[in-house]
Amino acid sequence: MTQTASKSYRIYDWAGAVLGALAIGRLSLLLVNHIDVSVFSIFAALIAGLLVADLFSGLVHWAFDTWGTTKTWLVGPIAIRTFREHHIDPHAMLRHGFVETNGHNLGLAALPALAGVLLLDSVAVWNAWFLFFVALFVAMTSQIHKWAHEPSPSKIVKVFQTFRLIIPPATHRQHHVGAHTGAYCITVGWLNPLLDKTGFFRTLERAITFLTGAVPRSAHVCSTKIMSPER
Numbered sequence: 001m002t003q004t005a006s007k008s009y010r011i012y013d014w015a016g017a018v019l020g021a022l023a024i025g026r027l028s029l030l031l032v033n034h035i036d037v038s039v040f041s042i043f044a045a046l047i048a049g050l051l052v053a054d055l056f057s058g059l060v061h062w063a064f065d066t067w068g069t070t071k072t073w074l075v076g077p078i079a080i081r082t083f084r085e086h087h088i089d090p091h092a093m094l095r096h097g098f099v100e101t102n103g104h105n106l107g108l109a110a111l112p113a114l115a116g117v118l119l120l121d122s123v124a125v126w127n128a129w130f131l132f133f134v135a136l137f138v139a140m141t142s143q144i145h146k147w148a149h150e151p152s153p154s155k156i157v158k159v160f161q162t163f164r165l166i167i168p169p170a171t172h173r174q175h176h177v178g179a180h181t182g183a184y185c186i187t188v189g190w191l192n193p194l195l196d197k198t199g200f201f202r203t204l205e206r207a208i209t210f211l212t213g214a215v216p217r218s219a220h221v222c223s224t225k226i227m228s229p230e231r
């Protein structure tokens with residue numbers, strides 16, 4: 001990878017991190033003035049936000065594992081490459097710093113957070129709380145995924161993993177055995193059994209193949225050829 005490309009990735013990661021932090025921070029400040037909803041409502045928004053973030057993590061992960069190549073326009077070098085390399089060297093992410101790990105997801109999380117900021121006055125407050133939790137859990141997903149690969153995470157992370165409030169290593173390992181064709185959700189993993197047992201992703205693949213003729217995993221490069229120097 002050229003120095004220019006490496007610098008572009010750093011700018012991309014930092015831009016995502018700053019944008020996401022600002023959007024989530026802004027929505028948090030606005031919601032402080034809207035805590036006049038019941039604790040039950042906020043808890044319901046938290047669970048709904050967590051499930052949506054979990055599903056989103058599964059869909060994004062499945063899409064980048066299944067379709068396209070590292071040369072696909074835009075998403076190839078910045079996203080597909082990361083997912084494919086992770087299958088070859090799952091521990092490479094442990095060498096990444098905070099911004100490199102989380103910049104991409106923080107950037108994605110800015111979208112629901114900004115939607116919450118813009119819609120807060122025009123939609124029910126519950127929706128803004130829901131968007132806040134979607135943004136929060138989307139923002140945390142890469143870090144949670146990284147923790148699932150840590151040989152010895154901190155005690156508090158272990159507690160969260162033990163109670164399955166974030167995806168535990170044993171649950172995520174199911175994705176890394178075999179052909180990487182299941183257990184795609186990496187936020188909390190609660191949806192993995194349902195999506196895998198119902199054949200959700202295989203049905204989606206058949207539908208896409210029927211509509212476009214594209215063959216899932218046809219462009220997989222399962223060799224060290226796609227490995228490139230650290231970003």
Ligand SMILES: [Zn+2]
Pocket residue numbers: 061065083087175180
């Ligand atoms: Zn994968």
Ligand SMILES: [Zn+2]
Pocket residue numbers: 086090145149172176
């Ligand atoms: Zn992994």
